[in-house]
Amino acid sequence: MALSETLLPLVLSNLPIILPLLLLLHLALIYTHNSLHKFPGPLLPSLSNVYRFFIVLRQRPELWHQSLHRKYGPVVRLGPNSLMFSSPTSLKAIYGLNKGFVKSDFYIVQQAVVKGERLESLFSTTDNNFHSQFRRCVSSAFAMSALVQYEPFVDNTTKLFLRQTENLFAGKEEGCDFTRWLQFYAFDVIGEITYSKRHGFIENNEDVDGIVSYLSKLFLYVAPVGQMPVLDTLLLKNPIYLKLSQWGLLDSTFPVAKFARDRMAERIPDVDSESLLPVSSTGLPGAGPQQPDLLSKFLAAKEKRPDFMTSAEVQTMAVSMAFAGSETTAITLSAVFYYLLRNPPALEALRREIDSFAREGRFSDYETGLVTWHEAQKLGYLDAVVKEAFRMHPAPGLPLERVVPEPGVEIDGRWVKGGTVVGVSAWVMHRNEDVFGDGAEAFRPERWLPDPAKVAAGEEEEAKRIKNMDGHMLQFGMGSRTCIGKNISLLEIYKVVPSLLRRFEIRLHDPSQEWKLVNAWFVKQNNFQANFEKRPLVMPEGGISEEKV
Numbered sequence: 001m002a003l004s005e006t007l008l009p010l011v012l013s014n015l016p017i018i019l020p021l022l023l024l025l026h027l028a029l030i031y032t033h034n035s036l037h038k039f040p041g042p043l044l045p046s047l048s049n050v051y052r053f054f055i056v057l058r059q060r061p062e063l064w065h066q067s068l069h070r071k072y073g074p075v076v077r078l079g080p081n082s083l084m085f086s087s088p089t090s091l092k093a094i095y096g097l098n099k100g101f102v103k104s105d106f107y108i109v110q111q112a113v114v115k116g117e118r119l120e121s122l123f124s125t126t127d128n129n130f131h132s133q134f135r136r137c138v139s140s141a142f143a144m145s146a147l148v149q150y151e152p153f154v155d156n157t158t159k160l161f162l163r164q165t166e167n168l169f170a171g172k173e174e175g176c177d178f179t180r181w182l183q184f185y186a187f188d189v190i191g192e193i194t195y196s197k198r199h200g201f202i203e204n205n206e207d208v209d210g211i212v213s214y215l216s217k218l219f220l221y222v223a224p225v226g227q228m229p230v231l232d233t234l235l236l237k238n239p240i241y242l243k244l245s246q247w248g249l250l251d252s253t254f255p256v257a258k259f260a261r262d263r264m265a266e267r268i269p270d271v272d273s274e275s276l277l278p279v280s281s282t283g284l285p286g287a288g289p290q291q292p293d294l295l296s297k298f299l300a301a302k303e304k305r306p307d308f309m310t311s312a313e314v315q316t317m318a319v320s321m322a323f324a325g326s327e328t329t330a331i332t333l334s335a336v337f338y339y340l341l342r343n344p345p346a347l348e349a350l351r352r353e354i355d356s357f358a359r360e361g362r363f364s365d366y367e368t369g370l371v372t373w374h375e376a377q378k379l380g381y382l383d384a385v386v387k388e389a390f391r392m393h394p395a396p397g398l399p400l401e402r403v404v405p406e407p408g409v410e411i412d413g414r415w416v417k418g419g420t421v422v423g424v425s426a427w428v429m430h431r432n433e434d435v436f437g438d439g440a441e442a443f444r445p446e447r448w449l450p451d452p453a454k455v456a457a458g459e460e461e462e463a464k465r466i467k468n469m470d471g472h473m474l475q476f477g478m479g480s481r482t483c484i485g486k487n488i489s490l491l492e493i494y495k496v497v498p499s500l501l502r503r504f505e506i507r508l509h510d511p512s513q514e515w516k517l518v519n520a521w522f523v524k525q526n527n528f529q530a531n532f533e534k535r536p537l538v539m540p541e542g543g544i545s546e547e548k549v
């Protein structure tokens with residue numbers, strides 16, 4: 001008798017037992033994958049990424065991450081192949097330079113598709129070699145020393161922003177959707193720094209080409225799908241879609257990419273050094289002072305390294321500026337104002353600082369209220385407020401995932417096998433009381449200032465405490481993949497916050513209303529309505545000198 005004749009009926013008759021056994025075996029293999037069963041964590045997420053997908057879909061995963069660490073300690077198993085850490089030492093182990101970690105597939109979900117091909121950006125590439133070459137090509141455009149060149153662009157947009165805030169919202173009882181208004185500001189500043197041309201959000205007080213809502217929707221997709229990247233190959237990057245895109249039958253180019261393409265077309269026709277210079281905001285070449293903008297620097301990098309930087313890299317870089325630099329800056333600005341309005345003593349202290357600076361005649365502009373980067377550097381309480389807002393509300397709301405290199409590494413004294421996805425969440429790290437002191441849940445800018453009582457006991461200790469806090473801030477990431485646009489965003493934030501406070505009294509439209517957070521990779525605020533009243537500029541006590549007007 002053939003084996004199949006005896007075995008098949010046996011298997012079939014025992015299916016009700018065999019199937020559950022196979023399922024159990026399968027689950028046991030997942031559970032023990034990479035020996036991750038040795039790490040604490042809830043059972044269901046360790047068996048399938050579906051659990052995490054739904055948590056992120058519900059848009060407040062940072063609360064889940066915080067509660068997991070409270071319950072399980074400094075390392076938690078977050079999925080079949082992923083761990084989340086929270087200790088200060090894990091930061092260096094995971095994000096330290098030259099450790100060989102690469103970004104996880106979460107970032108591949110964020111890659112755009114152009115003509116059926118995935119487009120790797122500086123932000124989304126998972127290839128360390130490609131990344132380091134790319135970063136080297138463009139890094140000088142983002143150096144602190146380049147800021148001086150961008151300040152006139154930020155000034156243009158900020159002055160318009162102040163004017164429009166007065167025209168559109170001052171004295172209006174209905175107030176304004178502050179987060180949205182700050183988003184318009186951030187998009188226009190980035191447009192101006194990148195192309196010397198604003199998109200027109202502030203002028204028109206509208207979401208030009210639906211860019212803001214497109215980006216929001218994209219992040220709502222990226223965040224949950226990034227928990228199960230395989231879904232992306234069934235959804236936005238499915239083979240049919242890729243083919244249609246390759247054949248040109250489907251053009252899903254993001255509106256910012258179209259804007260970038262048009263600006264490049266204006267400059268690329270004859271690429272000599274003259275044509276790399278930007279056209280002015282009016283769009284007329286030669287009108288107004290010419291400053292090098294980011295696009296001109298990316299084009300110059302293309303000239304210098306044609307073997308690496310093609311037009312595609314230039315365009316990707318230009319588009320990344322809007323992708324990575326607008327929402328994140330707007331979120332931070334919203335956080336600064338929300339926490340100030342919710343904490344009147346902090347708002348009062350900042351006003352006092354700005355007003356006495358004005359009374360001493362230390363601002364250069366007493367007409368529009370604009371504050372220069374150089375002046376803002378001298379406002380110590382402003383610095384404390386901005387840092388505290390970054391701490392309380394870091395823009396990235398998910399762990400910054402990295403893949404452990406083979407054969408594995410030791411993190412916090414525990415061996416983690418190669419291939420495991422690990423990460424730290426800024427929302428967890430920033431509330432670590434060992435680093436940030438007691439009451440880390442509360443907004444208290446004073447924690448960033450030397451405590452006068454302790455200074456008496458030795459200034460060095462206080463300086464060390466503050467430096468240590470600085471070293472554990474994760475809002476810009478850490479290590480080789482740290483935010484390249486950090487200086488640009490700081491330039492915007494440190495200028496526009498005091499400028500707005502010089503010009504306006506700002507209050508919450510309805511203090512009984514809390515803002516509503518949506519964590520879709522970046523933690524955006526909704527329901528933040530504010531009212532503006534015009535405020536006379538505080539003048540210097542000794543009168544105003546001619547050149548300061």
Ligand code: HEM
Pocket residue numbers: 122123124135320321324325326328329332394395396400401474475476477478480481482483484485486488489
């Ligand atoms: C407050 C504002 C900003 C915040 C909170 C922020 C946050 C971040 C974070 C957390 C990362 C690292 C992501 C990771 O490791 O997974 C990053 C990378 C990056 N950011 Fe920003 N960012 C801000 C502003 C900007 C601006 C203004 C620009 C452009 C002008 C920009 C461009 C980039 C780019 C290109 C990268 C990728 C860098 C690399 O991988 O080498 N960001 N940003």
